[in-house]
Structures are given as structure tokens and as C-alpha cells.
Amino acid sequence: MSHAASFFAGLLAGAAIAVLFVQAAYRRKAALFGRLFSFAMHELNTPITAVNMTILNLLSDVFGELPAPLKPWIEMTREQVGRLNGLVGEVRDFVHMELHQDLRIEAVEMSVDEVLDEALVSIRRGMEQAGVDFGLIKTEALPAILCDPERAARCLSSILFHARKFRSGGPITLAVSRERDAVRFSVLYLGPRLSADEIEKSLELYYPATPRKDQVMGATGMGLGLIRRIARLIGGDLALRVEEDGRATLSLSYAAAGARA
Amino acid sequence: MITAKILIVEDEPAIADNLAALLTAKGHKAATCCEGAEGVERARKENFDLILLDVMLPRMSGFDVCKMLRSDPKTTKIKIIMVTGLGRMGDVEEAFRAGADDYLIKPFDSARLFKKIEKVLATP
Numbered sequence: 001m002s003h004a005a006s007f008f009a010g011l012l013a014g015a016a017i018a019v020l021f022v023q024a025a026y027r028r029k030a031a032l033f034g035r036l037f038s039f040a041m042h043e044l045n046t047p048i049t050a051v052n053m054t055i056l057n058l059l060s061d062v063f064g065e066l067p068a069p070l071k072p073w074i075e076m077t078r079e080q081v082g083r084l085n086g087l088v089g090e091v092r093d094f095v096h097m098e099l100h101q102d103l104r105i106e107a108v109e110m111s112v113d114e115v116l117d118e119a120l121v122s123i124r125r126g127m128e129q130a131g132v133d134f135g136l137i138k139t140e141a142l143p144a145i146l147c148d149p150e151r152a153a154r155c156l157s158s159i160l161f162h163a164r165k166f167r168s169g170g171p172i173t174l175a176v177s178r179e180r181d182a183v184r185f186s187v188l189y190l191g192p193r194l195s196a197d198e199i200e201k202s203l204e205l206y207y208p209a210t211p212r213k214d215q216v217m218g219a220t221g222m223g224l225g226l227i228r229r230i231a232r233l234i235g236g237d238l239a240l241r242v243e244e245d246g247r248a249t250l251s252l253s254y255a256a257a258g259a260r261a
Numbered sequence: 262m263i264t265a266k267i268l269i270v271e272d273e274p275a276i277a278d279n280l281a282a283l284l285t286a287k288g289h290k291a292a293t294c295c296e297g298a299e300g301v302e303r304a305r306k307e308n309f310d311l312i313l314l315d316v317m318l319p320r321m322s323g324f325d326v327c328k329m330l331r332s333d334p335k336t337t338k339i340k341i342i343m344v345t346g347l348g349r350m351g352d353v354e355e356a357f358r359a360g361a362d363d364y365l366i367k368p369f370d371s372a373r374l375f376k377k378i379e380k381v382l383a384t385p
Contacts, residue, residue, distance in 0.1 A: 042317070042346045049368035050275035056371055057279055062286040085368050118370070150366050 034099030041092040048085050055081060076129060079122040083161065083221075086154045090222040093151070093230060098205075107146045107234040109257040112138070112176060112183060115145070118153035120174075123160050130164060133171035142176065144257040145183045148234060152254070155227045156185055158220070159238070159250045163189040165220045168246060182236070184253040191248040199240050203228050227252070263382045264288040265310035270300035270326065271344070272318050280313065283371055289378075297321030301329050304336045311340040311382060314361070316352055324359040331360035340381045344369075 055078045058066055066074065096103040120136070127134035145152075163172045170190040177184055194202070201207055205225035208218060228238035236254040267284055271277040272295045281291040292307070294300050297318045304312060312330070316323040323343055330336040343356040343364045356364045362381045365374060 045346050045367050046273050046276070050273060050279065052368050052370075053276060053279035053283070057283055057286075060283075060286070060371065062282050118372075 030099055034095050037095045037099070038092065041088055041095065044088050048081060048088060052078075052081050052085060072125075075122070075125045079126040079129075082122045082157070086157055087221050089151070089154055090158070090226055094205075094222055094226055097226075097229065103233070105151070105230060105233040106148045107255075108149055109144045110147055110149055110152060111144050112142045115147065115152045115156060115185075116176070119156040119160070123157055127160075127164065127172065132164060132167065135171060135173045137173060137175040139177045142178055142183055145254040146234060146257050147236065147254045148230070151230055155230060155238075155252060158227055159185075159187050159224070159252055161220050162224065163187045163191070163248070163250065165217070166191045166248075168192060178256065179253065181256050182253045183256055184251050187250040187252075189248055190246050191242065193244065193246045194242045199242055203238065203240060205229055224250070262288065263379060264290075265378070265382055266290045266308065267292070267378075268300060268303060268307070268309045268312045269293045270297065270312060270318065270323070271295065271315045273315075276315075280374075283374070287375065297323065297326035300326055301333075301336070304330055304339060305333065309339055311342065311378065313365070314341055314343050316343055316345045316356070324355055327356070327359035327361055340384075342377055342381055 055074055057063055058074050059071070059078065093103055116136070116138070124134060160172070160174065167189045168191055173188045175184075175186045175188065177186070201210070202218065203224050205223075207225050208223040210218065212218065224238060224240065231238050231252060231254070234254070236252065238253075239251045240248065241251075242248045264287075267289050269277050269280050269284075269291060271280065271293065274293075274295065277293040277295065281293050284291040292303070292309075294303055295318075298321055300312065300314070303309075314323045314326055318326070323345075327341055327343065330339060330341065341361045343352075343359075343361040344367060345352040345356065345364055346367050353364050362384065363377050365377055
């Protein structure tokens, strides 16, 4: 081997070692970043829990009867705390999914009514306040579903918030029905017209971070991509269909309990 | 509904006081303390049916408190529900390894809290 060839081989080997060092340093930094973020989310959780409990106690008259004129304001606060709580949960899921890669999702049996009650408790008030005509259509005798008890209601609330945010007019309807071996929660609303490409992109994990020049919001919370990923981890799914006139259907589906046996 | 004598071990007074108020309103007898060692001491002296035990406590973790309670014949039979944050993924497994009967993930609503309490108290 000539001197020049050995020199370049040495240079390449040195560069490869340098790249490995940089990668290792980057991974350490990413892991630290993830842990710090996780810790920050945990810290945020404490005041949210305290405020949430105080609000629920106020609304349940645990501290005595709440004067009627105060009730709408406290209910509004509950909705906002619920959103904040949901967002913190989403950020934490994201951190564990992408940075720690240790997100653990449970698939346990839950009744549809349980998920609906939890998701709609504050949403109804928010819809009313925003002047949205909100309706629920539910097929009778739905089977239990396999979902994560900590995330099922949050994911459903998030897609309802999405519909409220991006609705261009008209009512929002939540239709719950059985589809073969699954139960589908479909949120129907009239929204902006979207190309097939934009629809697919809006379901990607990093869609809210996509650089935009139009200053138009593309997502609420951490976006639809996170909800789809979580749903898929337990055999469910999230789909978005937008007709040419803007009629949109966001469908969150979970496997019916017993269907996988 | 089963009523019980419940100890809340939680270092955040806003959460502890709200929990105590809620439990009292539902007919339970609730007491609070903000440190693990105090929790163990009170559990030894008073006859609690259930302990709601936070995981992240100053000085001694909830897991260590749980292990101490399980290893003491005076407190080994007290039901324990550990309260943890969703972000700490190993917490749930760790809680069961430490001897907890169940766990509750923050933030939780009253319906979920009472469901867990009833389930744990009904288990022999």
C-alpha cells in the first residue's frame, strides 16, 4: 500500500471513530434529555392532580354547596385542567415512546360506557360553551373493548378536541358502533378540505412539528399521530377520512374483548 | 359501600388534603402524613384498613415504605394502594414487587379512586 493510501485509510478510520464518539455522546444527551423531560412532566403532574382534585371536590360539594353562579366557571376550569392533564400525558407518552423507547401500553377490558363517561364528562360542557351542537349516537349492547384504561378516554377526548378546533361549522357527532371484531368511535364534523397527502401526513407522529409558512395550526395537543401510534400498540387504529366537501370522520377503533381469542 | 380507616401518605399537602376531604365525604375515616417514616410509625400504632401511598416521597420512597410495612407483622395485612405517575413505567411492577395490593396512576378521578378502594377492601 502506498503512503497516500495508508494515510487515507488512517484518516477514514479516524473519522469513523470520531463519528462513533459523536453518536455515543448524542445518545447520552438524548437519554438525559428524555429523563429530564420525564421528570419535568412528573413535576407538572403534581399540581395538575391537586387542582383537578380540588375542582372535582368543589363540583361534588365536598367542601359544601357550590353557589350556582360559580358552577359554570368551575366546570370550565375542569375542562381546561382536563386538557392540560391530557397534554402532559401525551408529552410523557411521546418521551417514553421516542426517547426512552419503553412506553408500556396495557390492553385491558373496559366497557364502552366507562370510556365514554370519562371522556365526555368535561367535553360536553366545552362543546356547549363553544356553541357546538354535540350529539352522541350509540348502538345498544356494545361489547367491552380492549384498551389502555389510562389512555382510552384521553385519546377519545383528544379527537373530539381536534374536531372542535378544526370544525368549520355545523354539529359534531360521536357515533359508537361495532364493526366486525372491533368497536369504532367515529367523530363526524365539517372541517377544511384536505388533500389525500395532507390527510396521511396529519396522522404521522411528527406532523405538528412540520415547518409551515402559512401560520395555520395543523394539530391540537401532540397531534393525531401519537393517538394512532398508541391505538396501534394495542391492536386498535385511528383513521381520518375527509370528503371533497370537507365532511370529516375521525375513527378510533379498539378490538372487541374476546374477539382475539 | 364499605367504609374504612385510611391513611394517606403524600408529601403534597394539596393532594393529601383533597383526598382526605373526598374520603371523609364518602364516609371513610381519613388521616394524612407527608413522610414515609411517619407513615410506617402511624401504621404500627393505629389500626388502618388501607394506606394510599405515594411513590415519590422525600427521604424514603413509597416502595421502601411498602416493603417495611409488609415485613412487619403489625402492618403486613394492611391493604396498600400505591399512587404513581404515569411516566415512570417501571413503577407499577415495582409496586407489586414491593407488596402493594393495587396502584393508582396520577392524576386520577374520584370514580377510579373509589373503584380501586372498593376492590382492594373487598379482597380478603
